[in-house]
Amino acid sequence: MSTNTPDTDDLAGTEQTFVQHLLELRNRLVYAFIGLLVCMAALAIWPGPATLIDWIAIPIQAHMPPGAKLIAVGVFSPFFIPLKVLMMAAFLLALPWIMYQVWAFIAPGLYSHEKRFAVPLIMFGSLLAYGGIAFVQLLVLDKMFGFIQAFAPPSVAATPDIASYVEAILSLYLAFGLAFQVPIVVMLLVRFGLVTIEQLKSFRGYFIVLAFVIAAMVTPPDVISQLSLAVPMCILYECGIIGARWFGKASKPSEDAESSASDDTSNDASPKP
Numbered sequence: 001m002s003t004n005t006p007d008t009d010d011l012a013g014t015e016q017t018f019v020q021h022l023l024e025l026r027n028r029l030v031y032a033f034i035g036l037l038v039c040m041a042a043l044a045i046w047p048g049p050a051t052l053i054d055w056i057a058i059p060i061q062a063h064m065p066p067g068a069k070l071i072a073v074g075v076f077s078p079f080f081i082p083l084k085v086l087m088m089a090a091f092l093l094a095l096p097w098i099m100y101q102v103w104a105f106i107a108p109g110l111y112s113h114e115k116r117f118a119v120p121l122i123m124f125g126s127l128l129a130y131g132g133i134a135f136v137q138l139l140v141l142d143k144m145f146g147f148i149q150a151f152a153p154p155s156v157a158a159t160p161d162i163a164s165y166v167e168a169i170l171s172l173y174l175a176f177g178l179a180f181q182v183p184i185v186v187m188l189l190v191r192f193g194l195v196t197i198e199q200l201k202s203f204r205g206y207f208i209v210l211a212f213v214i215a216a217m218v219t220p221p222d223v224i225s226q227l228s229l230a231v232p233m234c235i236l237y238e239c240g241i242i243g244a245r246w247f248g249k250a251s252k253p254s255e256d257a258e259s260s261a262s263d264d265t266s267n268d269a270s271p272k273p
Helices: 006-045 049-056 077-093 095-109 112-149 162-179 182-191 197-202 204-218 223-269
Strands: none
Touching: 006 049, 006 077, 006 095, 049 077, 049 162, 077 095, 077 112, 077 162, 095 112, 112 162, 112 182, 112 223, 162 204, 162 223, 182 197, 182 223, 197 204, 197 223, 204 223
């Protein structure tokens, strides 16, 4: 006679499902890591780590004395800094692929109408991240370094260390890339019923204060970079409210159609007298 009880059988099935989820998570992480390695290899061939550093150094070199270069104070900085920049560029290049792996992991638990909106949201989120980083590289850094270098006395040569410079701009890339995800966060909060559009509108004033607090915490202590982060966050918050209104209207017919289809299926499956 079998000694397994119903509770034991249920637990065994749950354990098997949990292991399957772990295996799927491992596979998605491996795929994401392979994509990152492929992008690193491609960028190492062209344009190369040295060219990548030259590109990100353009904003500060525009405010340095003619002929001045960034210096490497650390013994291993000439090796580790190009590698760090290469990994950062590869991660940005592979971001849509990494986001797709995240979506593929959670997709089995989504409804069909939610799956239809997942891929556009992933692409939109990637574009927002790229937009935030481009905003830093093309506008914020130039204005920020111009503001900072204006306070340097003539007797001080502005020749920053490459390690500190790369760490500073990487932190700005991360801060702006995440801050530009505000519309995605707002739309998802409304979509999952955590907040309403009316609540978001009433929270507008608090969010403005919150945006300036966050900007003061994650950016250098200068007015230019703080305003450059806080103001776009406020604008993107309004864009998120508009997108949430459209997102809710677009998803409602799909939910109604699926609900009616589910009801028809259950009615057909019910026994007839």
